[in-house]
Amino acid sequence: MKIIIKLLSFLIILNFISCYDDKGNYDYEKINDITIEFPDFSWQQIIGETLKVYPKLKYAFNDSTDLKLKFEWSFADRVIGKERQLEWTVDTNVQSDLVLRVTNLDNNLTYMQSKTIRPTSIYTTDKSYLVLSEKNGKSLLSFIQYGEKLDENGNYIRDELGRVILEYKVLEDIYYKGDFYKLNP
Numbered sequence: 001m002k003i004i005i006k007l008l009s010f011l012i013i014l015n016f017i018s019c020y021d022d023k024g025n026y027d028y029e030k031i032n033d034i035t036i037e038f039p040d041f042s043w044q045q046i047i048g049e050t051l052k053v054y055p056k057l058k059y060a061f062n063d064s065t066d067l068k069l070k071f072e073w074s075f076a077d078r079v080i081g082k083e084r085q086l087e088w089t090v091d092t093n094v095q096s097d098l099v100l101r102v103t104n105l106d107n108n109l110t111y112m113q114s115k116t117i118r119p120t121s122i123y124t125t126d127k128s129y130l131v132l133s134e135k136n137g138k139s140l141l142s143f144i145q146y147g148e149k150l151d152e153n154g155n156y157i158r159d160e161l162g163r164v165i166l167e168y169k170v171l172e173d174i175y176y177k178g179d180f181y182k183l184n185p
Contacts, residue, residue: 032067033060034102036113039154044126045090047119053086054154055100055113068105073098075117085154093119143171 035058045051059067073081073088076096080088086100097114104111128145149157149165156164 029107031060031107031109032104034058034069034104034111036100036102036111038100038113038115041115042127043116044118044120046125047090047093047121050087050089051098051117052150052154053098053100055084055086057102070103070105072101072103074101075099090117090119095119140173143174145169145171 037056037058039054039056041051041053053073069084071082071084072079073086075088075098076092076094080086086098095116095118098117099112099114102111103109125145127147128143131142131144133140133142146166146168149167151157159165
């Protein structure tokens with residue numbers, strides 16, 4: 001038993017001595033980490049309309065001009081875009097995560113960000129109204145949808161008081177035109 005204790009003590013002391021000789025000469029490389037931020041957009045998206053997402057990338061170092069980046073957008077396990085900015089016509093009714101993968105090609109590191117998207121029919125969105133009115137003595141069912149107006153960079157357009165400008169779409173007489181059934185799969 002004494003031999004086993006002496007042998008274990010010798011191995012422990014030998015382990016500490018080998019660590020003591022380590023000079024710590026390692027080559028560290030600074031990595032320009034990327035943080036991806038999505039702008040505020042609704043998790044509810046209308047089937048058939050174009051979703052535009054302009055992500056903001058923040059870098060650990062201010063100098064990011066020499067980075068070679070590859071972008072990949074995916075939704076419901078399929079690739080839907082390969083550019084930095086996404087413009088995608090929502091073509092499915094599956095609720096899933098919209099995922100952006102940014103790969104730095106120099107060091108092969110991948111950074112990800114995601115947001116859950118729930119596709120919906122045009123008539124069930126939370127930014128719309130169905131209006132029943134009368135025109136020329138007949139009932140008229142119309143649909144009004146509103147949303148924030150965006151510029152080409154995905155930023156909200158504001159008026160002189162700083163309020164976000166809304167834009168409206170009006171579909172008149174949807175019941176008799178048959179638009180209700182065309183847009184509601």
